[in-house]
Amino acid sequence: MADTWSQLYLGAGLTVLSHPLMFVKVLIQVGHEPIAPVMGRNIFRRPVLQLPGLFTYAKHIVKIxxxxxxxxxxxxxxxxxxxxxxxxxxxxxxAAGSTSYQDMKENECTEMEKIGDEPSLQxxxxxxxxxxxxxxTATIVTHPFHVITLRCMIQFIGRETKYSGIFSSVVTIYKEEGFLGFFAGLIPRLLGDMISLWLCNMLAYIINTYALEPPSQGSQIGELRSYSQAVTGFLASMLTYPFVLVSNLMAVNNCGLVGGxxxxxxxxxxxxxxxxxxxxxxxxxxxxxxxFRKAPAGRIYAADQKRFV
Incomplete structure (x- = not known):
């Protein structure tokens, strides 16, 4: 139980710290560009038209x-x-046949002792x-809260207050869209999560099994093996990013807000x-x-509309 509460507290802290980043990211995902691009230089020192980055965008939100x-x-x-x-x-x-978190961990340790340090494909x-x-399961249960979160965020675009609280937002979504409204954008989100998980774990297994030697043959190799999961997780998230984008756009699509x-x-x-x-x-x-966001080619910035057209 203590481990569960520690996870909750840690998760809540990380959520609060990362929320401004997610807010800016969501506004960019839906195409809201309130600040005119400026001429800058890329990594090759060539002049390019650049859109505002995270900090400039965040300052704009704070200003308003x-x-x-x-x-x-x-x-x-x-x-x-x-x-x-x-x-x-x-x-x-x-799924592990345990009655508590501690039992689950003990079962995992027992299984590892039986199988050994080298994970099998099975x-x-x-x-x-x-x-x-x-x-x-967790994604399906919590997706209604995710939809409300996204809609609260994009209200910044049209200066609306339609989604001002959890309970009032639940009533609004149910009245306007019915039960299915709570699960807008769920399918691409689930697909992205599943593909990312399988890619991450399978790539990590392949790297650890065929590209790196067993950890007993050197501490440096062992350290590389411990980082393989993080590296493959990053690669998998990059490859499945379009699913995240599409899911977020569908969650706010045609929801009665200016941004959708x-x-x-x-x-x-x-x-x-x-x-x-x-x-x-x-x-x-x-x-x-x-x-280092490059302005889309072939787009004209309309200052009066505060976006690309």
Whole structure:
């Protein structure tokens, strides 16, 4: 139980610290560019037209809404994080046949002693399956809070107050969109999570098994093996970023807010339609980078509309 509470406190702290970054990222993902691009230089010292980075964008938000403005949507996101942690941990316990977190850890240690330090492909497959089930369950349960979080954020664009609290937001979504409104953008989010998880674990297994020697043959090799999971996780998240972008766009699409309606944003018939349109426009990586952002080619900046047209 103590481990669960420590995870909740740590998760809440990280959520608060990272929330301004997520807020800026979401606004960039939906295409909100309130600051005119400036002429800068890329890594090759060539002049390029650059969009504002994270800090410039954050200063713009603070100028309009103050420092508290950077934390729009924080409450539903904290709820999602806390509930997701509890659900994820409980599902893992059930999948492992344990009654508590401590029992689950003891079972893992016993299994490792039987198998040895070298993970087998079957063991990696079983662990990945359990993790996939736990993550998917937590994502489905907490997705309504994720939708509310995103909509609270994009209200910054049109200066609306439609989504001002969790309970009022729940009522609004149910009245306007029905039960399915709480799960807008869920499918691409689940697909991205599952693909990222399997890519990460399988790549780590391949690297540890075939590219690196067993840890007993050198401490430096052992250290490299310990970092392989982090490296492969980063690569997997980069490859599956379009799923994150499409999921977020579908969560706010046609929701009655300026940021999700024409002429500011297109109305997509499905997440596949959203993916195809972004692909045609070359925008499947929009918002992936928060620094050194190059202005889209062939776009004209309209100062009166505060966005690209």
């Amino acid at each position: 809404d103050g420092k508290r403005g950077l934390f729009k949507g924080l409450t539903p996101r904290l709820c999602a994080g806390a509930i997701g942690t509890l659900v994820h941990g409980r599902v893992l316990q059930v 063991r990696v497959f079983d662990e990945t399956m359990r993790e996939m089930i736990a993550r998917s 309606l024409p002429p500011y944003a297109a109305v997509y018939t499905s997440w596949v339609d959203c993916w195809r349109q972004l692909s045609r426009e070359g925008n499947l990586s929009r918002g992936n980078s928060l620094f």
